[in-house]
Amino acid sequence: MSPLRFDLGDLQAMVAVVEQGGFRAAASAINLSQPALSRRIEKLENALNVKLFERTTRRVELTLVGREFFVKAIEILDGVESSLLSIGEISRTRFGQVSVACVPSVAHHFLPPVLQRFHTAYPNIRIRIIDEGAHEVLNHVARGDSDFGLNFIGEQELGIDFEPILRERFVLTCRTDHPLAKRRSVTWNDIRPYPYMTVAKSSGNRRVLDIAMEQGDIRPASFIEVRHVATLLEMVKAGLGVAVVPGLAVPPDATLASIPLRDPEIARTLGVIRRSGRVFSPGAQQLYELIKEMPPLGKHMTAL
Template sequence: MEWQQLEYFRAAAQEEHFTKAAERLSVSQPALSRSLAKLQRELGVELFDRQGRTVRLNHYGRSFYARAARILQEMDEAKLELHRMRQMQFGEVSLAFLKSLGIAFVPRLLGSFRERYPQVSFKLHQNATAAMLEQLRRGEVDLCLSAVADTTPEIAWRSLWTEEMFVFVHRSHPFAGRRSIEFAEIADERFIALKPGFSSRTLLDKLFLDNGREPRVIFEGEETIGILGFVAANLGIALLPRIDGVAMKDIAALSLADRSLHRAIGLAWVRNRALSPAASLFREHLIEFSQNGASS
């Protein structure tokens, strides 16, 4: 029995006319008739009753059709699934992410994804959270790995993990030998900070605003590593999360004793904008990857 015979049989049963079935399948009517005749010989029974120019399934035909239709449906679904998988395995994903995540997390993430889907290519963007979310709204990126949860209604958000914020000081600083510190002790310190728009700067400003103060920021930058470099040069202190993959030579990290300060890292996308198959596949992989503890 050939697969083509089942397709010819299904078409003839649905059209109840050999000529119409042949036209539907773009084959000649004699070729379809020969195929069906061969099928019936192999099965040892007639499947159709002729009524003038039309044909109708008989008792055997109806029984065989029920099973043949399920087999063909399974094959159709299998072909569709393979087509979708092929679309997923090719294509391009545009991802925006925090600069601090580009040191270790994103390289590991992309490495694990490309082990499974090496044909997918990426366009990567690094910026302040506010700028990345604007890129997302404009359709310049598919997904945004950021630190803001209170997004606008059109932005969907999936929280992935949280990071504690630490006070970083030079090893010669009077605070360096301690494990924690209170806000009042750092209120008058000189701060090295990221520029406004970055999530760490937002948390720094909010910390001081909640205490009725304003931070004394003497240097602003756009790179977390650069900020830590200024701290390592003993030019000031900083409020940042621990950055995986960055050596902490000449720097000490202290917790805030009187206030636990964290930032949430999550994945954002436009709620009603369809993602490409490759981007949808990568989104699922990213969520699974972060849940398996790869963010630590």
């Protein structure tokens, strides 16, 4: 077997460039000078006899070969860390990074208390949150850009493992001075007399609604469509109309009411997704365990 002509430091340098989006930020993140970092990348490219990065004056991007090797680099570094920890080198002072992709409503209203507990326990582990739409979250996990994801889609995807953690109901949201605000529950027929707004068909939430109501014509016609739930909620607050959104997406707000839906009740399942066969790094495993222990937040969620 021919000897390796690169070391773990070279792999860490490559990963840092990808995760930080450039050489300057990467050098700062791993406490190297920029020339020293560049030398490590050059050494790695020479050892592999491939070009890993395309560099311009404005940005740095992985080549096709670079994207493939990046996944391997992550697996190697995770494997080394797991081996070290397994023989007793775990401590509260260890350094590292955990990368989690998640939909914005989870980042806004579910993750903060979990992240606070994790940071208290492991203050030197950096947490990278990739808050994107459901399809982008799935893509990040499939490409190996994140340790794992928190998403409402992915259960039927090849190459993706989906572990459910909670069930979240959709609710009607309206202003607290709206005629429906004091109701204990509402049906879709109750909503019909009022201006109705919704997210566009490109949204994962719209997909859930469409699937749930593909039988029959019970949903009211919308007069406004937007791309993001956050925008929808601001329009509700402005008094433009009512909307149906996931319960987790409704923030604590004195101007907004959220009322359970029935006939039919519509829900979605939040799960942890990861690439099939991918083993969590020790840091990712600890965060994953804390997420599973987190109790449901609010009356519209149920633990699974």
